[in-house]
Amino acid sequence: GAVVSQHPSWVICKSGTSVKIECRSLDFQATTMFWYRQFPKQSLMLMATSNEGSKATYEQGVEKDKFLINHASLTLSTLTVTSAHPEDSSFYICSAPSDWGTEAFFGQGTRLTVV
Amino acid sequence: QQQVKQSPQSLIVQKGGISIINCAYENTAFDYFPWYQQFPGKGPALLIAIRPDVSEKKEGRFTISFNKSAKQFSLHIMDSQPGDSATYFCAAMGGSTLGRLYFGRGTQLTVWP
Numbered sequence: 001g002a003v004v005s006q007h008p009s010w011v012i013c014k015s016g017t018s019v020k021i022e023c024r025s026l027d028f029q030a031t032t033m034f035w036y037r038q039f040p041k042q043s044l045m046l047m048a049t050s051n052e053g054s055k056a057t058y059e060q061g062v063e064k065d066k067f068l069i070n071h072a073s074l075t076l077s078t079l080t081v082t083s084a085h086p087e088d089s090s091f092y093i094c095s096a097p098s099d100w101g102t103e104a105f106f107g108q109g110t111r112l113t114v115v
Numbered sequence: 116q117q118q119v120k121q122s123p124q125s126l127i128v129q130k131g132g133i134s135i136i137n138c139a140y141e142n143t144a145f146d147y148f149p150w151y152q153q154f155p156g157k158g159p160a161l162l163i164a165i166r167p168d169v170s171e172k173k174e175g176r177f178t179i180s181f182n183k184s185a186k187q188f189s190l191h192i193m194d195s196q197p198g199d200s201a202t203y204f205c206a207a208m209g210g211s212t213l214g215r216l217y218f219g220r221g222t223q224l225t226v227w228p
Contacts (some may be wrong), residue, residue, distance in 0.1 A: 097214020
């Protein structure tokens, strides 16, 4: 199957700093990518849909000024958590759909810990 | 609003037994139903998936049963092993946003040796 690479796999940062997470489709192009967040012992919740060449679409309750998404190319989407706080500590996972949107390929996930 | 409802929340099975996890959905536009397995600290890994044109799909010890009229689908793990202990998520895809998955809440499966 197609490969989606997410980096870094884990990061620890201080409160008030910003963290960037990258999601790359390695062997296919993705005009759309999805960013999910998963808190401990909970399900994956969609945060936003990243669209190549246009603005991201955010789910209700997700602060777009705090979670900046950039999809500058057909193979790369980035999520920047700005002014991170301890409550932002979570597992962030990206996914990209197959050509016809019939399957989803996940990155390895990023464990963010804000101290 | 939970688009995909999953039960049970947790499941304990003895080694060699059958694990059954159930999911239900409402949106008839959904046309792809995957199951994911997730170990602690790892991302979800696709286990098996089904489309609504078939009622059952089997891969090794894992079987999906699909009931289109009832809008329900389930995962059966035969001969459950301790290595199967993980969290399982059902999901559904389809509708206007291609590739967007709607997840169930997850089932924590523990298989005792």
